[in-house]
Amino acid sequence: MDEAREIVAERGEYKYGFVSNIEMDKLPPGLDESVVHFISAKKGEPQWLLDWRLKAFRAWQKMTEPEWPHVKYERIDYQSICYWASPKSNADKPQSLDEVDPEILATFEKLGIPLHERAALAGVAVDVVLDSTSVATTFKAKLAEVGIIFMSFGEAVNEHPELIKKYLGSVVPASDNYFAALNSAVFSDGSFVFVPKGVKCPMELSTYFRINEANTGQFERTLIVCEEGAHVSYLEGCTAPIRKESQLHAAVVELVALEDATIKYSTVQNWYPGDKDGNGGIFNFVTKRGICEGARSRISWTQVETGSAVTWKYPSCILKGDDSVGEFYSVALTNNYQQADTGTKMIHLGKNTTSTIISKGISAGHGQQSYRGLVQVGKKALGARNYTQCDSLLIGSECGAHTFPYVDVRNGQATVEHEASTSRIGEDQLFYLRQRGLSEEDAVSMIVNGFCKDVFKELPMEFAVEARKLLEVSLEGAVG
Amino acid sequence: MLELIDVHARIGDTPILKGVTLTIPKGEVHAIMGPNASGKSTLSKVITGHPDYVVTSGDIRFEGESILELEVEERAHLGIFMSFQHPVEIPGVATSVFLKAAVNAVRTARGEEELDAAGFLRSAKKNMKVVDLPKTLLHRSLNEGFSGGEKKRNEIFQMAMLEPKLAVLDEPDSGLDVDALRIVAEGVNHLRSPERAVMVITHYQRLLEYLIPDKTHVFVDGRIVKTGGPELAHEVENRGYQWVRDELGAAARVGA
Numbered sequence: 001m002d003e004a005r006e007i008v009a010e011r012g013e014y015k016y017g018f019v020s021n022i023e024m025d026k027l028p029p030g031l032d033e034s035v036v037h038f039i040s041a042k043k044g045e046p047q048w049l050l051d052w053r054l055k056a057f058r059a060w061q062k063m064t065e066p067e068w069p070h071v072k073y074e075r076i077d078y079q080s081i082c083y084w085a086s087p088k089s090n091a092d093k094p095q096s097l098d099e100v101d102p103e104i105l106a107t108f109e110k111l112g113i114p115l116h117e118r119a120a121l122a123g124v125a126v127d128v129v130l131d132s133t134s135v136a137t138t139f140k141a142k143l144a145e146v147g148i149i150f151m152s153f154g155e156a157v158n159e160h161p162e163l164i165k166k167y168l169g170s171v172v173p174a175s176d177n178y179f180a181a182l183n184s185a186v187f188s189d190g191s192f193v194f195v196p197k198g199v200k201c202p203m204e205l206s207t208y209f210r211i212n213e214a215n216t217g218q219f220e221r222t223l224i225v226c227e228e229g230a231h232v233s234y235l236e237g238c239t240a241p242i243r244k245e246s247q248l249h250a251a252v253v254e255l256v257a258l259e260d261a262t263i264k265y266s267t268v269q270n271w272y273p274g275d276k277d278g279n280g281g282i283f284n285f286v287t288k289r290g291i292c293e294g295a296r297s298r299i300s301w302t303q304v305e306t307g308s309a310v311t312w313k314y315p316s317c318i319l320k321g322d323d324s325v326g327e328f329y330s331v332a333l334t335n336n337y338q339q340a341d342t343g344t345k346m347i348h349l350g351k352n353t354t355s356t357i358i359s360k361g362i363s364a365g366h367g368q369q370s371y372r373g374l375v376q377v378g379k380k381a382l383g384a385r386n387y388t389q390c391d392s393l394l395i396g397s398e399c400g401a402h403t404f405p406y407v408d409v410r411n412g413q414a415t416v417e418h419e420a421s422t423s424r425i426g427e428d429q430l431f432y433l434r435q436r437g438l439s440e441e442d443a444v445s446m447i448v449n450g451f452c453k454d455v456f457k458e459l460p461m462e463f464a465v466e467a468r469k470l471l472e473v474s475l476e477g478a479v480g
Numbered sequence: 481m482l483e484l485i486d487v488h489a490r491i492g493d494t495p496i497l498k499g500v501t502l503t504i505p506k507g508e509v510h511a512i513m514g515p516n517a518s519g520k521s522t523l524s525k526v527i528t529g530h531p532d533y534v535v536t537s538g539d540i541r542f543e544g545e546s547i548l549e550l551e552v553e554e555r556a557h558l559g560i561f562m563s564f565q566h567p568v569e570i571p572g573v574a575t576s577v578f579l580k581a582a583v584n585a586v587r588t589a590r591g592e593e594e595l596d597a598a599g600f601l602r603s604a605k606k607n608m609k610v611v612d613l614p615k616t617l618l619h620r621s622l623n624e625g626f627s628g629g630e631k632k633r634n635e636i637f638q639m640a641m642l643e644p645k646l647a648v649l650d651e652p653d654s655g656l657d658v659d660a661l662r663i664v665a666e667g668v669n670h671l672r673s674p675e676r677a678v679m680v681i682t683h684y685q686r687l688l689e690y691l692i693p694d695k696t697h698v699f700v701d702g703r704i705v706k707t708g709g710p711e712l713a714h715e716v717e718n719r720g721y722q723w724v725r726d727e728l729g730a731a732a733r734v735g736a
Contacts, residue, residue, distance in 0.1 A: 427532070432568040434552040435528050435561075436582035436638065437589065446581065450572025450621065 027084040033057060035083050036185050042084065043154050043189075046161060052174060056184030059175035066178055066312075069341040070370040070402055073283065073310050076248055083186045083219075143201070148232075149194040150205055153221050156192035163194055167225050171254040171291045171318070179250040179312070180287040183219045187252070190220035195230035195261075204460055206235040222253040226261035228294065233264040235463055247272075249308075251286045259294025259321065264302070266459055270470050271307035278337025278366070281309025288315035289345075292324030292353075300327040301344065302458045304467040306474040309338060314372065316345035319353035319381070326355040329455040331467070333448075333474050334367025334399070343373040343404075348381035348414070357388040360452050363399035364475060370402040377414040384414040392422040393451050395444065395475070445472045481506040481677040482527070482646050487538035489526045496522040498702035499538070506645070507674040511688055511713060512681045514699030515721040520681045521565060523699070524650040527679075528562045529555050542646065557589030559645030563635035563652050569623040575634070576604065576618035583641055607640035611667040629660035636667040647671070649680040653687040665690030685717035698724050 027035060036057050040050040065075070143150050149160060157164050174184040195201055226232055249271070255263045265288075274281025284307075290299035301315035317326030328344035346355035361369045375386045392401035407416055425447055433443035449456070449468055456464045482504045489497040496519040504510045514520040526533050527540060529552040539546050547555055570578065583603075584594040595603065604618060611633040623631050632652055639647055652664050668678065668691050680691060688696070688710065696712040697704045700721060705728050706712065716724065 426568070429568050429570060431530055431552060432564065433570070433578070433582075435556055435564075436578075436642065437553055437556040437585035438582060439553055439585070442581065442585070446573055446578065447570060450570055453572035 027082050029080050029082050031078050031081070031083055031186070039084050039186055039188065043157070045157055048165065049157060049168075052169070053185050053187075056174035056181050057186075060178065060181035060185055063175070063178045063181055069312050070368070070372075070404070071310050071312065071339040071341050073339075076283065078182075081248055084188065143203075146199050146202065147196045148199060148201055149192065151192055153187075153190040153192050153223065156223075160192070160194070163225065164192070164223070167223055167254065167256055169254075171256060171289050172252050172287050177287060179285040180252050183221065183250045183252045183287070187219045187221040190222045190251070191224075192222075193224040193232060193234060195226045195232045197227040198229045199227075200231040201233065204233045204235055206237070218247075218249050218251070220251045222251070223256075224254070224263055224265070225256045226258060226263050226297075228258045229260040230258075231262045233266070233460065235266045235268075235460060237268045237270075237463070237466070247282045249282055249284050249286070251288075253286070253288040253315075255288075255290030255299055257290065257292050257294065257297035257299050257321075257324075260296045261294065262298045262300075263290060264300045265290070265315070266463055267301075267303040267305075268459075268463055268467050268470060269303065269305045269307050270474070272309075273307050273336065273338045273474075274309040276336045276365075278309070281338070282307065283310045283312075284308035285310075285312040288313065289318065290316070290326075291318040292321050292326060292350075294324070295321040295350070296323045296325075297321050298325040298327070300325075300329070300458070302327075302329040302455065303331070303342075304452075304455070304459070304463075304470065305330070305332040305340060305342060306470050308340075311338075311340040311342055313340075313342045314344055316347070317355065318347045318349065319355065319384075320349045321353075322350040323352045323354075324350055325353070327458075328355075328357045328359070329458045330359045331362070331452045331455045331471075332360070332369060333362040333471060334364070334369045335474055336365040336367065338365075339368045341370040341372055343371045345374040346376070346386060348375075348377040348384040348386070350381060352383040352385075353381055354384070355386045357386070357390070358454050359388075359390045360455055361390075361392045361401055362395065362448055362451065362471075362475075363392065363401050364395035365399060367399045368402075369400065370404060372404040372406075374406040374408070375416055376407075377409040377411060377416065379410045382411055382413045384411075386414075386416045388416075388418045389454075390418070390420045391451070392420075393448065394422065394424045395448075441472075441475070444475060448475060481543060482679070483539075483541040483544075484527075485539045485541070487526065487540060488536045489522065489533050490536055491522070491533050495536075496533070496702055497526060500702070500704060501538075502697065502704060504646070504677045504679055506677050508694040509668075509672060509678040509680060509691065511691075511693035511696045511710075512679060512699050512704075513683070513685070513696060513713060513716055514681075516683065518699050519702040520699045521650055522702075524562050524648045524679075524681060527555075527648055528552060528560060553585070556642075557586055559586075559643075560648070561639050561642055561644030561646065562648040563632075563639060563650060565651040565654055567623045567626075567631045567635055569621070569626075571621050571624050573622050574619055575622050576600075578622045579604070579618075579638060579641055582638070586642055603641065607637055610640055610670050611636045612663050613637055628655040629657070629663075632656060632660065632664055633667065636664055636671075640667070640671055645676060647676065647678045649678065651681055651683060653682055653684065658686075661687060662690055685713040688713045700724060700728070 036053050040053055172180050175181050193205060224234060257263050271282040292299055299317050305311055315328060319326050326346050332340045332342050334340050344357055357373055359371050361371055363369045371390050377384045390403055394401060401422055403420055405418055409416060429447055430443050434440060448471055456467055459467055484500050484502040487497050487500045512520050526535060535548055540548055542558055580600045587594055613633050653661050665687055692710050696708050698706040698716060706724055
């Protein structure tokens with residue numbers, strides 16, 4: 001902390017006198033350059049990163065919030081949000097789960113995430129992000145043996161500045177879009193993964209994100225780099241407790257795959273979606289993008305989105321290397337008054353690049369859901385192929401499903417296929433299953449799980465189980 | 481086992497059942513024969529509690545208790561099974577996953593222990609033999625891409641797994657060739673027991689050559705108009721439903 005204080009004192013450019021409050025665990029609401037300075041100082045960041053943040057902040061100030069998504073929500077007052085909070089017990093970071101605040105562990109238990117069990121049973125290295133600061137990192141040593149770096153973003157800035165400097169913003173530029181710019185200015189922490197040349201990560205890497213403090217936006221930043229021939233599978237799972245006011249979550253995830261590298265990124269997102277009347281809930285405005293930089297590289301996004309009041313999210317792939325492969329498998333569920341505008345972008349630049357998009361949207365209650373996808377094939381992407389399958393399932397008569405596919409092909413040697421379907425859970429299907437003894441809710445959940453099977457099979461085993469449970473819980477009360 | 485007492489039912493504003501009275505004691509197989517659109521399929525849906533059908537008067541009793549207020553699945557839990565004329569496809573749901581859930585839902589409702597994966601598989605393999613279905617069918621999505629014969633045999637297989645007290649078979653023979661028909665009939669015969677009642681709804685007598693009913697009911701215009709033994713099925717087959725209608729008309733005139 002003293003170090004941070006010194007840095008701040010040296011710079012001495014705070015309008016609101018945050019300098020004296022550097023010990024604060026939480027900033028008062030509001031956002032201006034001084035907040036950016038404060039966060040950077042709090043984290044003891046080097047000058048270049050502060051400059052990078054400030055540049056992003058200035059770009060953000062000139063930008064406007066996008067209005068094209070097919071969602072409605074009350075405009076966010078960015079001055080009413082807190083941009084920094086850290087857990088109190090953060091003075092000394094625990095090196096193992098034993099050292100983690102039992103209360104924090106108890107909260108995870110309540111959420112049905114037996115962290116210690118998972119870590120032990122599934123052999124998963126877990127990097128827990130609670131609010132803005134990472135509180136536990138496990139299996140770090142084991143990974144380090146094979147040269148894999150898996151640590152909080154903040155640590156990586158200090159320990160591997162050359163890697164961060166090289167790759168930060170290389171896929172999602174600081175001024176890419178409104179929310180990415182905001183994140184770039186005020187991001188708190190997140191995860192950094194680096195898998196060196198030829199190394200196949202021996203375990204699934206996992207991070208649980210959770211939003212803890214009321215009214216605190218969480219702005220994590222994830223960067224995963226796989227060198228030539230390296231492989232990694234990364235799991236991200238999210239839950240959040242009930243909140244009365246809407247909360248903003250604007251994360252950025254960047255993936256870089258060099259020649260012959262494979263990155264598999266799986267997400268199960270279950271943040272508070274608001275109550276059944278549409279009050280509260282989290283705004284999830286996330287920018288996720290990967291670049292297949294080298295030939296024959298592969299990036300695969302799998303997501304199961306059941307939470308959040310409003311979702312705005314398009315995990316994308318830039319297929320730059322020849323013969324590179326991009327995949328997007330998505331299940332999104334909107335119940336009650338949830339809204340989701342989600343999809344992907346596949347940008348084919350290299351020759352013989354291939355992309356697959358499987359999107360399954362489920363709408364229940366008054367849920368509104370849009371698939372928005374772009375398949376772009378550049379002039380030089382000869383032999384590029386895309387297959388898109390976009391299915392919507394409606395439960396009840398008040399919900400909606402919308403599809404906005406964009407296709408932009410700039411050469412004559414590409415193949416782009418698009419299939420779409422919209423169906424309603426049939427009364428006859430329900431009757432059939434109930435006649436066999438299943439309750440109406442079990443019947444719905446079985447039909448929905450069947451609908452999502454093509455995506456679930458892409459998830460790692462333990463995540464697939466969790467995803468199925470999540471759909472069940474999320475659909476409670478959707479019928480009957 | 482099953483008693484229908486002057487049951488009237490409609491779908492929307494259209495009356496379909498117009499006073500059906502029928503008793504099927506346990507251990508017996510009753511055939512319901514009738515022309516198309518006579519309402520015989522409605523009978524199966526009303527007994528199993530399909531939400532689109534409203535019983536406007538009369539009562540349906542199962543083991544002496546009225547079941548009119550019970551939900552579809554509650555009736556299933558009591559041991560009422562229906563084989564569908566057109567089994568529904570559920571994409572992405574493996575037959576084994578569905579059937580294990582169904583078996584265990586019924587077992588739980590009966591206060592029996594759930595079958596574990598091994599127990600289920602043992603039982604499934606045994607019962608699939610009865611209707612000559614390959615084990616690989618367990619891994620396929622329920623009824624999706626099944627041939628007509630596979631769908632029908634799958635219904636009987638499910639019946640064997642669920643061990644119902646009352647089986648309502650809605651045209652288990654429609655669309656089947658003779659060989660498949662025999663397999664289905666043998667499957668049902670295999671499941672005949674002194675503790676089980678069976679109602680088989682059919683359009684043709686063909687099935688009843690392999691599945692000999694204890695009683696045959698002729699169903700016309702939403703009512704049972706004639707009841708007899710297995711020989712009645714032959715008579716209907718030979719003389720057609722018009723004969724029953726004519727006889728009815730004559731009787732009505734005599735009555736008047």
